[in-house]
Amino acid sequence: MIADILRSLLAPAPPRLPEPDARLALAALLVRVAKSDGLYAAEEVERIEKILMQHHRIGPFEAARLRTEAEDLESQAPDTVRFTRALKAAVPLEDRAQLMQALWAVALADGQRDADEDQMLRLLANLLGLTDVESGLARRRAELA
Numbered sequence: 001m002i003a004d005i006l007r008s009l010l011a012p013a014p015p016r017l018p019e020p021d022a023r024l025a026l027a028a029l030l031v032r033v034a035k036s037d038g039l040y041a042a043e044e045v046e047r048i049e050k051i052l053m054q055h056h057r058i059g060p061f062e063a064a065r066l067r068t069e070a071e072d073l074e075s076q077a078p079d080t081v082r083f084t085r086a087l088k089a090a091v092p093l094e095d096r097a098q099l100m101q102a103l104w105a106v107a108l109a110d111g112q113r114d115a116d117e118d119q120m121l122r123l124l125a126n127l128l129g130l131t132d133v134e135s136g137l138a139r140r141r142a143e144l145a
Contacts, residue, residue, distance in 0.1 A: 027070030037114035084127035100138035
């Protein structure tokens, strides 16, 4: 399954992902954000699973399994652009701010703001077609949640 997803992400123009693949791509992007500061903290793992449970209405065991698959995919994927391109194709523009809020929630989970995470999130907002203002609003919502 992971090999099929990697092949589709490496294609010149990734096709619109079916629902389970979009879920895995989002989970892998959450993992990538968590790892962007060089530390994959337990708080971030917990936040990823909580986001996956809420966002996809799944239980804790399925969320943990999805996160584990996402960790494998994230470690094998060559770049972030492929994930965001696939998610941009799969998620309507009006729902992408929710994705950004989830990404910010993971970045903020360990209680530390890191320049590498901030840089990653600025890039992700741009790649998802969101403005800096929309990303800032998503960050504030994540901080308040």
